[in-house]
Amino acid sequence: MSNPATVIAAGGVVWRESHGSRQVLLVHRPRYDDWSLPKGKLAPREHVLVAARREIEEETSQQVVLGPPLGVQRYDVRKNGGTVPKLVLYWAASLAGPEQEFEPNDEVDKLEWLPVGKAKERLSYPRDVDILNCLDAVLPVESTVVILRHAEAVKRKEWSGKDTVRPLSDEGLASAERLSGVLAALGVNRIRSSDAERCAGTVTPYAASIGRRIHLHPEISEQGYEKDPSALEKVAAKAWKPGKVTLICSHRPVLPALAEALGLPVGKYATSAFMVAHRLADGRVIRERFGAP
Structure with missing residues (x-):
């Protein structure tokens, strides 16, 4: 007999x-x-960061952005007359604007700030206390950086034009749209990208949704990196800006060097995969990796 499917949930403090x-x-x-x-x-098919933000906003009427992760709960729940495992992921969540008036509903009838x-x-549950106990260790956040590999592009062998203008594939365009919700959940408010179309196209839906311009950097394109590998250090030096959440979209060959320049672990990134790194006021960095949404 196969194991019952795990119920996945997300939320925040x-x-x-x-x-x-x-x-x-x-x-x-x-x-x-x-x-x-x-x-x-x-x-179904919802990214865990998008789900965490949505559930918080639906239950509290408050608009939030997600910060560092706080931990994971694992316990069993009743479902369809049986018992199945449940996994709940939590993040710190700060208000994205003024406090909103709460609207009671069938799921939540009262809120309280304490x-x-x-x-x-x-x-009511010790497991929630355990999550809350993690909050002070991840605050305050000084600045946040998100490094992202561009979404899937049209294959090189299927493109006859310049590589810098090679566009996203249909799947890449769909992934870029899904990324928009993820970046909104993180509160990204600075956008940096390689000047290659496949990178700019990946972040365009999100930039349009918040009315921000995309700052293009040839230094973090494949061609720019090949020409002068040290030039990307200028981009990295300005990435950790206090009070900001900075997105940097680049390419597979460039991301390891970019991560190293940012003081982050070097690793491989599939298309649309990304790392979120939060630098705390005490200098520690809390990071997590995600696959494509």
Whole structure:
């Protein structure tokens, strides 16, 4: 007999600073009469970062951006008369704007902002306290960098024009659209890209959605890197900007050197794969890798 499919869910710890104290947002679920952290199951083919943001916003009415990861919960739940494993991933989540008026619904009927210590006492499940205990260790974030390999392009052998203008394939265009939601969940607000069309085209849907221009850098194109491998250090030196979430889109041959210049681990990236790196005020860097959405 095959193992039952794992239920995948995502959520976050929504936090704010108020009167010199860090507060977190808890939700009350009338169905269970419990206090918990906002979370919910992924929709089919939904990226886990998109799901975390969506579930937080649906349950709390607050618009958020995701920060560093806080951990994973594993436990069993009842489903279809049996028991299946459940996996829940959590991120720190900060308000993306002014606090919004809460609209009670069937899933959540009450919210409450509480200081961290009181929130630990209010939470109904020790596993949620364990997640909350991780919050202070990942804050404050000074700056964030997302490095991304471009989406799938038309194959070289099928393209007769200049390589710099080789466009995304149909699958690449679809992936670029999906990436837009992921980048929104991370709150990307600075966009840097190779000047090659396949890189610029990958980040264009997101740039258009937030009304930001794409800063093109020949230094991180394949041709630019071959000509002068050290030139990308200029891009890397300006990437860690305090208070900003900077996206850098480049190519497979360039990304290892770019990662090294940023002080990040060197690795291989499939098309549309990316790394998110958060630099904390104490100098530590928290990072996580994701495949294509």
